[in-house]
Amino acid sequence: MTxxxxxxxxxxxxxxxxxxxxxPHYAPDVRLTIGNGTELVGRDAIVRFYxxxxxxxxxxxxxxxxxxxxxxxAAELESEFLAIADAPDFAVRPMHKGDRxxxxxxxxxxxxxxxYTRIRSAVFRHEYRPxxxxx
Amino acid sequence: xxxxxxxxxPPASRREVLAxxxxxGAGGAAAMALPLxxxxxxxxxxxxxxxxxxYLESFNRxxxxxxxxxxxPDVQFFGQAATLSGRDTVLDFYRMVRAHxxxxxxxxxxxxxxxxxxxxxxxRTTLVARRDWPDMPTGPxxxxxxxQSVNFVMYDIVDARFTRVRSARFxxxxxxxx
Numbered sequence: 001m002t003x004x005x006x007x008x009x010x011x012x013x014x015x016x017x018x019x020x021x022x023x024p025h026y027a028p029d030v031r032l033t034i035g036n037g038t039e040l041v042g043r044d045a046i047v048r049f050y051x052x053x054x055x056x057x058x059x060x061x062x063x064x065x066x067x068x069x070x071x072x073x074a075a076e077l078e079s080e081f082l083a084i085a086d087a088p089d090f091a092v093r094p095m096h097k098g099d100r101x102x103x104x105x106x107x108x109x110x111x112x113x114x115x116y117t118r119i120r121s122a123v124f125r126h127e128y129r130p131x132x133x134x135x
Numbered sequence: 136x137x138x139x140x141x142x143x144x145p146p147a148s149r150r151e152v153l154a155x156x157x158x159x160g161a162g163g164a165a166a167m168a169l170p171l172x173x174x175x176x177x178x179x180x181x182x183x184x185x186x187x188x189x190y191l192e193s194f195n196r197x198x199x200x201x202x203x204x205x206x207x208p209d210v211q212f213f214g215q216a217a218t219l220s221g222r223d224t225v226l227d228f229y230r231m232v233r234a235h236x237x238x239x240x241x242x243x244x245x246x247x248x249x250x251x252x253x254x255x256x257x258x259r260t261t262l263v264a265r266r267d268w269p270d271m272p273t274g275p276x277x278x279x280x281x282x283q284s285v286n287f288v289m290y291d292i293v294d295a296r297f298t299r300v301r302s303a304r305f306x307x308x309x310x311x312x313x
Contacts, residue, residue: 037306067248067255074246074255076289106255106287106303108244120257122287122303124213 003068006114007075011061017054019047027115035105035123036091049091056087057095064104073109077121078102098131181295182251188242191258195239199226207296214302236262236276243285254290257305259283 001009006025013022023043026032032040040046053059064076080102083095092101104125110118179185193201203226212219212228219225232238244257261283264276276282284304291299 124303
């Protein structure tokens with residue numbers, strides 16, 4: 001399996017909330033910095049953070065492109081969060097049920113073997129799409 | 136470029152342009168990819184790390200013909216606060232930035248696509264105001280002030296020139312609340 005194939009499998013597990021297949025992709029001491037600068041250290045921190053996210057929103061991630069160079073993978077991702085409940089403390093901004101938040105981001109994944117050791121995301125574009133508005 | 140010339144800047148407003156400079160920032164330097172400078176002998180292969188480093192070195196020297204050669208004539212340049220189109224427009228934009236501040240870019244991480252048609256670079260931009268810059272979009276700067284940012288910049292490359300440059304601000308990590 002190539003690193004690109006592994007990355008696609010990782011994202012498929014992420015979209016499916018398939019923790020059993022997702023977590024082995026992370027090194028035990030993985031450091032993940034999301035777009036707003038929040039840094040999650042370790043698998044447990046990632047599970048805690050995203051358990052809250054998926055309790056409030058339905059998130060889908062699409063891989064626009066990815067490529068590998070040495071021990072790093074670059075990815076351009078498009079994510080959409082659909083609030084399935086009011087989420088006043090959502091990581092990006094407060095959301096009401098039915099609102100959507102779109103993010104286009106560039107992400108650098110550093111890996112050793114088959115595990116990601118550091119993941120850093122930078123937001124290129126984002127857009128808040130309140131319920132009832134067409135985009 | 137003089138201040139008077141800056142007033143003729145094509146984009147909607149001077150503020151937008153300055154915002155692009157500041158937000159694309161050093162990333163903008165990165166954002167301006169270098170087609171091989173006519174004045175330099177470049178042995179690096181387009182799309183490889185050494186090639187990008189040549190571009191950044193030219194940018195840091197303020198070698199406009201040098202780093203300008205890395206841009207396609209119709210390059211699309213996307214900053215955080217403005218979008219610029221065309222090599223000449225991008226170069227004018229950077230001349231205006233240089234009139235206000237010294238800008239240098241450091242390459243932290245490089246990820247190049249195997250086909251050498253895309254690069255994702257992590258760049259740190261440092262701006263040092265050469266003079267007071269009260270309308271600097273991210274906040275006023277006084278002469279001598281220093282400001283840094285880190286950006287992830289995606290370059291699309293065709294025929295050894297940047298056709299599209301997109302800069303995303305990377306936020307410094309902070310611990311999550313448990």
